[in-house]
Amino acid sequence: MPETPLFSLLQQWQQQAALLRIRLPVVAQGNYETLLSMTLEGLSQVNANKLYWIGSAAPENAVQLSNKQRYQLLGTECDVLVINAFSGFDADLIAASAGYVKAGGIWLLLCPPFAAWQLQANPAHKNLLPFPIDASSHNGNFIPFWLKQLQKQNVALFEHNTLIQPLNWPHLAPPQQATSPCITADQLDAVTAIKAVMSGHRRRPLVLTADRGRGKSAALGIAAAALAEQQKRVVITAPSPQAAEMALSHFARLVRPELQQHLRFIPFDQLLKDEEKADLLLVDEAAAIPTPVLQKLVKQFSRIVFATTEHGYEGTGRGFQLRFQQHLDTHCPGWKKRHLQQPIRYQEQDPLEQLIFHCFLLKQQLKPPQFNANQQATFAVYQATDWLDNPTTLMQVFSLLSLAHYQTQVKDLASLLDNPYLRVITLEQQQQVLGCALISVEGGLEQTLAKQVFYGERRVQGHLLAQNLAFHLAQPELAEKTLWRVMRIAVHPELQRQQLGSKLLQLIATLAIQNDVYCLGTSFGVNKDLLQFWQHNGYIAVRLGHSTDKASAEHSIVMLHACHADVQQLSAMQQQFAEALYLSLQHYPQLDTALVLALASPPPADALSLAELQQLQLFAAGKRPYELVSHLLSQWFNRHYRQLSEVLQLELAALLWQRHSWPQLLRQFNFASSKAMLANIGEQLQRSGLLMPDS
Incomplete structure (x- = not known):
């Protein structure tokens, strides 16, 4: 079999990459058939014992990656990850899957020539595009933006099997100094700190923060194993069982069979409901658990460790630092914090990690804006076509959304660039974004389609408000109107409590009226503070979901604000909802009583004799x-x-x-x-x- 220049070079590079403890990011542009044939043949020339593949045409020996099973593969590794971008480029999956590639491994992206690729549709983002956009023909802006970022990175670029940009090899990292089973000094320090929570003063939680791949979850399992030997009973919770798997697997490998039950996973809603007790509670991926839940856990458990990812792919943890840690300052003075900096599986200058961080804006450091209340703040409106010319503002907006909302993901960045029905309204001062709101333009359905939604025969992607109005509230005619949904609103945490969020909503209402919008709406996991904020800004509740969000343990509420709508009609909808909620409270057994009082309304009662x-x-x-x-x-x-x-x-x-x-x-x-x-x-x-x- 003839060697190809690409795989001949990769064969030489792989051993060097393993010695330097880095992964090899490689991008090959060219003709689809030629690249695919070359790859399928060339894989035999490199170490590809464990091959992962994203996209079509995967060979039989490859593990085909998809969003559905990516959680099941957490903690696994591969020698080579091939991304066939000719069949689509799923930004969320690609950002998350880079973590599977081990040191000395290859991350290989197969794609059309850049000039042609950025003009093509991206069917992998079909779930991000609202009706009636056809993903197979829609030309978005995410690929052009991503390619601009890519060309600033340390990556090996091939074009038609010719190396046009070599990799800039980092220096050899010094050897790690740690005591087994820990791998780095940072991890050993974290394990020591976790054990100190058990032996130190009560009500002094520990917060562990790290980027992906620093061994924080493993540190939880290692520490729990040491505590099990002391007959301590430890409970671990997380947003999902998969998120706790790394800690549980390390624990299971380190303890004797008779001690296996000394670490148990319990969902956080069950912990609160059943008032479980333990010597120590471990909370992994804490940033993906809402602050009110974390506050209740702090109250219930006297010894607790929170671990969270600062720049994760399932939602960033920077807002957690500001929101929840303020609560700890007030209620748990003396709490401790440890940050794990050293990567476990590859060195700090790993070029693939840097590529993922920078191309997907996961490593943006948002500086606190300098706000002068005496100076005029201006607003601007952006849509998908504007971001390529305003990359600095895009970075500020995405960083602010990540900071303010625990569920912000890479796919949200892709939506900003690809979805023409999204608007971002910013409040700015001296070229600094003080706050922003993400608006989804919805509704405008044809009468026939609105009726189909009403009868439960159709669901319309990207039209949450229209869907709710037509189906749940039995008002299909309102789904024919133009609606704006406020998806997210974010103000920098250091500028909150200055009415900037309310100012943004006032601007949005003015713009909506100017654009003949029938009504504004929003939907979110409701708690008392958020409800009061939206009510203060003139929004009324019209629906409360029966189930709770898995991540937040909160019910989803739908609220409306009249623009050109009949105010009396919306008020009647609100009153109907309040009375119906009172009569169906048995379907909301965990609903906070303060919310019940704020939302429900009993029927008129006669005076007592x-x-x-x-x-x-x-x-x-x-x-x-x-x-x-x-x-x-x-x-x-x-x-x-x-x-x-x-x-x-x-x-x-x-x-x-x-x-x-x-x-x-x-x-x-x-x-x-x-x-x-x-x-x-x-x-x-x-x-x-x-x-x-x-x-």
Whole structure:
């Protein structure tokens, strides 16, 4: 078999790359048939015992990668990863899959010549494009942007089997100094710090941060194994079981069979629901768990370690640093932080890691903007076609979205560049982005299609508001209107509490009216603070999803804001939703009671008679059992609940509306017994002065 120049060079480079502990990023441009044939033949010339493949035409011995099974392969390695970009370029999958390539391995991208490629459609991004765009013919801007970034990187470029840009080889990294089973000094330091949480003062959590591949998850497993030898029982939680697999596998390899049960994975919602106890709680990928959940875990567990990825592919962790760590400053003074810098499987100057970080904007450091409240802040509107001419602003916007929202992913960057129905509205001062909002232009469906959605015969990709209005709210005619959905809104954390987010929403409302938008909408995992923010800005709730988000444990809410819409029609929708929610609270067993009070509305209640009020007065004085007057208390509460103190509102709503069990109620409000709680309610009722006939 004749050797090809490309694979002949790769054969020479592979051994050198292994010695330097780097991966080889290689891009080969050319004719599809020629490149594919050359690759299938040339793989026999290099070390490709474990071959992973993205795209079509994979050989039989290759592991075909897809988004569906990428989590199942976490922790595995390959000698060669081939990306056949002729069949599409899935940005999310490609960014994540680079982590599979081991030191001395090859990352090989097969693609058309750059000039031709950037003019072609990218069918791999079909799930990012809304109806009616056809991904097979749509020419987006992500590929041109990505190629511009690529050509600034340290990468071996081939064109028609000729090397046109060689790799700039980094220096040999010094050997790692660590004690087995740890691989780096950073990892050993992390394991020591985790064990110190167990032996040190209570209520002093540890936060471990790292980029991918630094061994933080393995450190959790190694430390848990050491603690198991001391008969300590450790629990680990994470956004998904797969996210905890690395820690669990290291633990399993290090402990004796009889100690295997000393580390258990428990989903965080179950931890909170069942009030699980453990000597130590480990939380992996903590940035993908919402702050309210983390705060509850801190309250429940006195010894806890949080580990998170700072520049991950499943959502970045930079917002976690600012939001949650502020909570630790207040509630857990003396908490510790460790950052793992040294890579485990390859050296710090690994060219593939640098390529992935920079081409997908995963390593952008967003500097705190210099904001002057006395100077005018301007706004700008960007769409997909604008970003190639404004790369600096794009980097600021994507960094800000990553900082502010735990679920921001590489596919969101691809959407900004490829989806012509997305708008980004920025608030800027002195060429600095202070805040931004991501808007999806939706609706405008034909009447026939809107009816099909209403009857459940069609789902329309990229039109969440129209789908909700037509199907869930039975208003198909509204799906025919032009709608704007606020997908994300972000203000730099150091500039929050200065009304900049509200200013952005005011700008959006003005622009929407100018563009003949029927109404604005938004959908998000709801909590009390977010609900108040949107209500303050004139948005009303019209739907609450029954299931909770796996990552946030929050219900998804849909809220609307009238532009050219009939305000009375939207108000009627809100009232209908509030009354329906009150009647169906049994379908929301975990819904926060404060949200129940903010969203639900009972039907109008008749005033109690004098005799009935006297019964409640006797209950409040401790002279009537609760069971005898519960129906009267419920009727009275439905009429007067907004006049009561916040504490009494919460207690009675949980008791009468949500019908929580007594064990739930005692945990929720910190009472020792039902008798003590009812006595407290009685005292508050007496102090309220409302157990009197209506004037």
